[in-house]
Structures are given as structure tokens and as C-alpha cells.
Amino acid sequence: MRRKRLTHAFAAVALVLGGLGVATVTVTATVTATASPAHADECYSWPRTLASGASGSDVTQLQIRVAGWVPRGQVMGIDGAYGAQTTAAVTNFQKAYGLTADGVAGPATFSTIYALQDPDCSPAHFSYAEASYNCGRGFTGGATEKENMKRALWRAEALRHQLGDHPLKVTSGYRDSTCNASVGGASNSVHLTGGALDLVPGDGATSICSIAKQARYAGFGGIFGPGYPAHDDHAHVDIRSSIAWDADACAGW
Ligand SMILES: [Zn+2]
Numbered sequence: 001m002r003r004k005r006l007t008h009a010f011a012a013v014a015l016v017l018g019g020l021g022v023a024t025v026t027v028t029a030t031v032t033a034t035a036s037p038a039h040a041d042e043c044y045s046w047p048r049t050l051a052s053g054a055s056g057s058d059v060t061q062l063q064i065r066v067a068g069w070v071p072r073g074q075v076m077g078i079d080g081a082y083g084a085q086t087t088a089a090v091t092n093f094q095k096a097y098g099l100t101a102d103g104v105a106g107p108a109t110f111s112t113i114y115a116l117q118d119p120d121c122s123p124a125h126f127s128y129a130e131a132s133y134n135c136g137r138g139f140t141g142g143a144t145e146k147e148n149m150k151r152a153l154w155r156a157e158a159l160r161h162q163l164g165d166h167p168l169k170v171t172s173g174y175r176d177s178t179c180n181a182s183v184g185g186a187s188n189s190v191h192l193t194g195g196a197l198d199l200v201p202g203d204g205a206t207s208i209c210s211i212a213k214q215a216r217y218a219g220f221g222g223i224f225g226p227g228y229p230a231h232d233d234h235a236h237v238d239i240r241s242s243i244a245w246d247a248d249a250c251a252g253w
Helices: 001-021 026-035 057-069 083-095 107-116 143-162 177-182 208-217
Strands: 168-172 196-201 222-224 235-236 244-246
Touching: 057 083, 057 107, 057 143, 083 107, 083 143, 107 222, 143 168, 143 196, 143 208, 196 208, 208 222, 208 235
Parallel strands: 222 244
Antiparallel strands: 168 196, 196 235, 222 235
């Protein structure tokens, strides 16, 4: 958010200076250097550049945010160890956002993440609230469920970008046992942990099947869509660590 405000402010300056004959290129270069301080973000700021071999809680924070960019069929191990999987995810993230794709998370990568995250650490295009309907009961979970929700939402943010930045709606997210039972959820549903989302298109550019199919490239362990019982009207995605996918009524599944 803060980065966007800075960008707009400097864009206005560039316009004024442009009218005075000052080279806009020079001003733009200044903006880039000014807009990426390490401590600009309200949610979390990375203190150092991270690369293969790094370890620590800052790696964990990075892994949560790029977990939707692992290769197909993988689920990010959020373990604080920057290995081949994290390198691949960072590289894919960088490619997707037009950055130098070197698999090293430095200022440009972090700036892009800062622009994507809200002060409450949810990703820009999803909120905890929309994943907390819980049959009208609101969020009744604890810190673990909230953390799982965050991890699912960041993968949804990746999925949304992969689908061309078209909006996706969450029709069900976290469910407590009372809500889960009332909607006929499985007794071991990942919704109970906060780590599952039921998604539908937010506009006419995507379909339930396109969501389910693309989710295979967005780091989701569980994917259930059309063809799986009771999943014709939404795509269920979740952060389980194993692969369990079924949407075989979708063409090209
Ligand atoms: Zn579901």
C-alpha cells in the first residue's frame, strides 16, 4: 500500500518536472531507489537478501508468500530452509511479475511482495473476512487456523495472478465443527484447520474448471472440482502436504 502511494506521489512530481523540461527518466530512477526501503511494510519486512542455503524465520515468511509458485505437483515445505524448491518458487514468482528471474530474493522481489500484502499480512486480493463466513458464525478458530488461512490465501493470490488477475470469490473457508457438520463436510475436512478455500469465478473470464486445473500449478495439495462428488459448483483447494486431486469432469484434466 505504502509503495503504491509513493509511486503515485512521484508520478505527480514527474509530470510537473516533465513540463519544465526535466528528463523523466532521471526522476523515475530516483523513485525506484526511494520506493524500496527494507522497512516500508506494515506487515513484515525482510532484513536481508535471501538465497539458496539461507535459513531462518525470514525464509519461512518468504516461503509462505511464494508457496503458490512451486512446480506442478509440489507442495511447499514451509520449513525455513531455502533449498531447490524455494529457489524454483522464487524464480517462477519473479518471472510472473516481470522481475529478473534468478531465484534470489532481494529488494526487487521483496518490493513486489510488499505491494501484494495488506497490513494484516493477507494478500492484496483476498481477506481473512471472506474466508471466515463459517455459516454466519464468523471466525471462531485460533492462531493456528488463522495462520493456515493466510497460507491458503497466498496460494489463492498466486492462482489469481496465474489466471490473468481475474477476480475469484471465496464461498467457504474456515469452518468450525458445528458449521462443517451442518454443511455435510467431511469429518476430517481441511476446512476445519482453516487451510481450505472453496473458490468460484468472480467474473466471466474464468470457470470452475479453469480454477481447478490451474490450481495444480499453484501449490495446492488438495484440489476437488467438477466430477468429484458435491463439487460441481465450486473448486475446493487446500494446503494439505500430500497430493489429492480430482476434477475429472473438467476437459483436459
Ligand atoms: Zn471445500
